[in-house]
Amino acid sequence: MAPPPRSGDAIFANVDRVNAELFTLTYGAIVRQLLTDLEEVDEVNKQLDQMGYNIGIRLIDEFLAKSNISTCVDFKETAEVIAKVGFKMFLGVTASVSNWDPEGTTCSIILEDNPLVDFVELPDTCQGLYYCNILSGVVRGALEMVSMKTEITWVRDMLRGDDAFELRLKLLKQVPEEYPYKDDE
Amino acid sequence: MIGVGKTKQYANVLDRPISKGKQEVSLSAFAFLFSELVQYNQTQVDNIAELERRLEDAGYAVGARVLELLCHREKGNRRETRLLGILSFVHSTVWKVLFGKVADSLEKGTEHEDEYMISEKELLVNRFISVPKDMGTFNCGAFVAGIVRGVLDGAGFPAVVTAHFVPVDGQQRPRTTILIKFAEEVLVREARLG
Numbered sequence A: 001m002a003p004p005p006r007s008g009d010a011i012f013a014n015v016d017r018v019n020a021e022l023f024t025l026t027y028g029a030i031v032r033q034l035l036t037d038l039e040e041v042d043e044v045n046k047q048l049d050q051m052g053y054n055i056g057i058r059l060i061d062e063f064l065a066k067s068n069i070s071t072c073v074d075f076k077e078t079a080e081v082i083a084k085v086g087f088k089m090f091l092g093v094t095a096s097v098s099n100w101d102p103e104g105t106t107c108s109i110i111l112e113d114n115p116l117v118d119f120v121e122l123p124d125t126c127q128g129l130y131y132c133n134i135l136s137g138v139v140r141g142a143l144e145m146v147s148m149k150t151e152i153t154w155v156r157d158m159l160r161g162d163d164a165f166e167l168r169l170k171l172l173k174q175v176p177e178e179y180p181y182k183d184d185e
Numbered sequence B: 001m002i003g004v005g006k007t008k009q010y011a012n013v014l015d016r017p018i019s020k021g022k023q024e025v026s027l028s029a030f031a032f033l034f035s036e037l038v039q040y041n042q043t044q045v046d047n048i049a050e051l052e053r054r055l056e057d058a059g060y061a062v063g064a065r066v067l068e069l070l071c072h073r074e075k076g077n078r079r080e081t082r083l084l085g086i087l088s089f090v091h092s093t094v095w096k097v098l099f100g101k102v103a104d105s106l107e108k109g110t111e112h113e114d115e116y117m118i119s120e121k122e123l124l125v126n127r128f129i130s131v132p133k134d135m136g137t138f139n140c141g142a143f144v145a146g147i148v149r150g151v152l153d154g155a156g157f158p159a160v161v162t163a164h165f166v167p168v169d170g171q172q173r174p175r176t177t178i179l180i181k182f183a184e185e186v187l188v189r190e191a192r193l194g
Helices: A008-014 A020-038 A041-067 A075-091 A133-145 B027-042 B048-073 B083-099 B142-154 B184-193
Strands: A017-019 A096-098 A106-111 A148-156 A165-174 B024-026 B105-108 B115-120 B159-166 B175-182
Touching (some): A008 A075, A017 A020, A017 B027, A017 B083, A020 B024, A075 A106, A133 A165, B027 B048, B083 B115, B142 B159, B142 B175
Antiparallel strands (some): A017 B024, A106 A165, B105 B115, B115 B175, B159 B175
């Protein structure tokens, strides 16, 4: 029998951890480097999303290995798992899920505590920057690896004066899993 | 950690209470992020020296901020003005906050008066890194060298800081040594202070 799923808190308590400030400042250094190199804020948003995607497609393995979570029955469960287990086990913070559409394919993940943005304030020249765009890339990449194509956008951003961070997740399509082998082989 | 309710009251980041620095994220989150930093910079350069310089630049930005943060939080708004003081600040305070432990050793160079070395058996940023053969002496520790240079420079101790792998007898993996070579003016000032 498969071991029971573990809670985000339990996993986080057991993994190696580092000071969040090192993480925050390193992320800040990355964003600053991108702004210098790419100059256009839109390009930086794109690059951050790409970096997140690269992380997401690898991070999902660790996530599945440590959480013992098996297939979610629907997108609602998936979103809950991302918010409660995923965010907790990597970033040490929990998020909540709300604002479901009637079809159950679009929802919001709301983050009130976000280690990426300590010490950060957006200058006037960077108003179009989605500073945390790496996070949306991570979620998109990770979900793609478990057969879900999603579109993820920022609805609220505390760096832009909102009261929380809100990621809007839209399930575009669920790609049926294809096995690289056939049963009779 | 800044309370959720409180955050809303402060419009400006400087108005907020400074965090105590107790919050943590998973090591893998940092490792993933660091790996993206390295990979991105690889696309921006033609050679290893350039790559190390860019990682060092990124680290420098971190170091400059760490100095400010730690002087304020750990040192009651004072900063070290003497050579040994600042070195032990880097080796102990900075290392402890960033890497959760004091650095394995701090030594004075034997051949040159202006050289000091901080060594670490397994530097955090090198923990999950294996350097491909064709990349020669490349060391991701350049990022940490940058942090050290950022702290020292900000405190008025300009130096050239580099990261090197040093093989250790009986160990499969080499240790990383951060070599600090102070600018001449620093030693002149230090000598004058007596």
